[in-house]
Amino acid sequence: MSRRAPRASIDPDVRLGWLRRALPLVKAHRVLLITSLTLSFAGLIVQVQIPNLVRIGIDEAIVDKTAQLGTYVWWIVGLALLQGLINFLARLYLLRTAYELEYDLRNIVYSHLARLPFGFYDRVQTGELMSRSGSDIRAVQMYLSFGPSILVQCLIAVVAFGLMLSINVPLAIVAMITMPVIGLLGVSMRKAIFPVSWMIQARLAHLATVVDENIQGVRIVKAFAAEGRQLRQLAESADRIRWAYLQDARIRSRWNPLLDNLPRLGLALVLMVGGYMVIEGSTTVGTIVAFNSYVLMLQPPFRLLGMMIMMGQRASASARRIYDILDTPSDVVDGPDPLDVPLRGDIAFTDVRFAYPNGTVALDGVTLRVRPGETVAVVGGTGSGKSTLGRLLARFYDVTGGRVTLDGHDVRTLALSSLRQQVGIVPDEPFLFSMSIHDNIAYGKPDATRVEVAAAAVAAGADEFIRELPDGYDTVVGERGYTLSGGQRQRVAIARALLVNPPVLVLDDATSAIDVTVEQRIHTSLREQMRGRTTLIVAHRLSTIGLADRVVLMEAGRVIADGTHASLLESEPRYAQVLAASTSLEAPA
Structure with missing residues (x-):
């Protein structure tokens, strides 16, 4: 109806x-x-x-x-x-x-x-x-x-x-x-x-x-x-x-x-x-x-x-x-003549400055280029502004200063619906609705067939555990998906993003709750999924960083280093410190 x-x-x-x-x-x-x-x-x-x-x-x-x-x-x-x-x-x-x-x-x-x-x-x-x-x-x-x-x-x-x-x-x-x-x-x-x-x-x-x-x-x-x-x-x-x-x-x-x-x-x-x-x-x-x-x-x-x-x-x-x-106006709205164009995924942050509504400064003059089909890992300590990049890219917020562009178009000139259909985001704390796993994966594409949903689940490493559930893909998850483990929720969220097949994918620490051995299998699949797709990965684990073509190091809302994992490890001591801190947090007690 x-x-x-x-x-x-x-x-x-x-x-x-x-x-x-x-x-x-x-x-x-x-x-x-x-x-x-x-x-x-x-x-x-x-x-x-x-x-x-x-x-x-x-x-x-x-x-x-x-x-x-x-x-x-x-x-x-x-x-x-x-x-x-x-x-x-x-x-x-x-x-x-x-x-x-x-x-x-x-x-x-x-x-x-x-x-x-x-x-x-x-x-x-x-x-x-x-x-x-x-x-x-x-x-x-x-x-x-x-x-x-x-x-x-x-x-x-x-x-x-x-x-x-x-x-x-x-x-x-x-x-x-x-x-x-x-x-x-x-x-x-x-x-x-x-x-x-x-x-x-x-x-x-x-x-x-x-x-x-x-x-x-x-x-x-x-x-x-x-x-x-x-x-x-x-x-x-x-x-x-x-x-x-x-x-x-x-x-x-x-x-x-x-x-x-x-x-x-x-x-x-x-x-x-x-x-x-x-x-x-x-x-x-x-x-x-x-x-x-x-x-x-x-x-x-x-x-x-x-x-x-x-x-x-x-x-x-x-x-x-x-x-x-x-009477509360929305400051994130379509412009007078919003563009609805297919995107290749050429991302550019130009002198971007941003502060959250409570006054917290997240980005302070960030300039970054991600070429079409490139996979970039963004690394940094807590509060360095990593996750904010993806939120600005999808226009969850608008920049305070500077500009974010996709294929040369300022994201503020693109139609919001078109932009968000073409920029897929997998957050570190995924939200699942109180409905079947099939419907959760197909949320961005409600008319998807079971075959398409299952293919996305396989790519996200979720198909195996889903089929072991009492009703398989028809299993209804509890509120916010709490009947699943954190890692299972993350895999369902990854499948949900992959099903839409966006040209730009943002993985915001999207495998942080997944077991390392399972994560390795997912990465094998993700490498295939990310081929030809522009991907921005907010990463902490070395295994996740290994998916990237290059690595960007952030600190206090600024890009302080940019290069391959090997070059940064050799030339940038702050990069080694961030990795060491992340590794110590992941190590078993």
């Missing part, structure tokens, strides 16, 4: 209020919404006729005995059934509107998240994003869909007041005398509840972050027997949410009784004034009964009005948190 694109988006003008920015989304579904509201209003018209029929029935059939009571009974039953049918249809269309709005809003947020650069995810917590993509979207959806319906429901007060005026003007004014006070109380409640609503959503997001980190890091938590500490952290976060909810409850308990009971005061006034008028002969018993029904009919809408105020404050807080994401 293909994904339907959102019918509209959020207005990008940040100067507008949150509701005005959401109006394009509501307008896109106006047919469903207007149909629902029209039916809802029709149901109200039918509803307010019933007390009037009761009034006429009492006065004419019971008091004056000039009409048949059964006639009014059947009319009331008929109107009740008609109202039920209308309300059913109104509710059906309203829920359809709500779900369509939620679908579009989720897709808008997710599409924007997919466009945001790696730097955004470096500084934003996953739990925070999950909260904004979940409960915050639901809060906005509830208000955009149910808010107009509640307003229509509140129109029953206008319709009922009009009917009451047509029956008895003085008594109608008495019945409605408390309503302005309710309006003023609603405004006061709105001001009081907004900061608490914002606080609740923010603290729910923090709790989601704590839960997410505990689940994702459960192995570390258990390894350090830190369950108690994490539970205390969770309890502290839950306590802060509880405190915010208690503040919300105090505000509601202070204002809701007033909003609920003021209409009942109107009921008492109607009974008192209306009773006196009946005694004086200026109105009828049926009128009193009808007015009582109308006053009771006014209570639910005003209760809903209080609920709408609270929904509005929650939605306002949630919308602003969602807009924080949508």
Whole structure:
């Protein structure tokens, strides 16, 4: 089933209020919404006729005995059934509107998240994003869909007041005398509840972050027997949410009784004034009964009005948190006329400077050339900037200064989708999805056949262990692939990159967790796979360096030496020191 694109988006003008920015989304579904509201209003018209029929029935059939009571009974039953049918249809269309709005809003947020650069995810917590993509979207959806319906429901007060005026003007004014006070109380409640609503959503997001980190890091938590500490952290976060909810409850308990009971005061006034008028002969018993029904009919809408105020404050807080994401620009985007061209793999870094969003300088004036079909190993100590080269090449980040080119094209002028299809990256900590091994390997080429997937697995040295699994290639791996060993995950990741067959391949310490004997078999295959392919290898092991045509030594974000392994070993003592350090780390204890 293909994904339907959102019918509209959020207005990008940040100067507008949150509701005005959401109006394009509501307008896109106006047919469903207007149909629902029209039916809802029709149901109200039918509803307010019933007390009037009761009034006429009492006065004419019971008091004056000039009409048949059964006639009014059947009319009331008929109107009740008609109202039920209308309300059913109104509710059906309203829920359809709500779900369509939620679908579009989720897709808008997710599409924007997919466009945001790696730097955004470096500084934003996953739990925070999950909260904004979940409960915050639901809060906005509830208000955009149910808010107009509640307003229509509140129109029953206008319709009922009009009917009451047509029956008895003085008594109608008495019945409605408390309503302005309710309006003023609603405004006061709105001001009081907004900061608490914002606080609740923010603290729910923090709790989601704590839960997410505990689940994702459960192995570390258990390894350090830190369950108690994490539970205390969770309890502290839950306590802060509880405190915010208690503040919300105090505000509601202070204002809701007033909003609920003021209409009942109107009921008492109607009974008192209306009773006196009946005694004086200026109105009828049926009128009193009808007015009582109308006053009771006014209570639910005003209760809903209080609920709408609270929904509005929650939605306002949630919308602003969602807009924080949508208003974050992506600085890694396609240019005005992006190029979609086949690449040979002629890589050039020219005076490249780069600092991560937190200010860490990774590259400081790197100049490096990798010719088409050449294999270059990049060696250096931790933090020397080795992995950053591959990330800039695939435009996970954009350079701070200088330029990165492929076949003479600045990577910023190439279409992102085309660039990343032609630059395959295998990270040192590969991520696997919770699906079959076949689907994980075929992730970059979903239509790949089993034969193609198996061939890539053979090239990556993964076929043997995959076939030994209970369901072979159909074995579903656990979350992040943790049911496999680190070396097995790396081999699956290598197979995933090889299946796409990119002209440029970046192996970011991609065999660091693989046993040396297995690695040797993989290297034999990789030599064949890398023939004619431009390959950048971030390496520590001598065996991996042996795959390269030449070696680049980096230190503090600079290239300090470039040559063959043998020449560097002979002429560059710092190269020997890096290799010695790497060898000592790999040596068994």
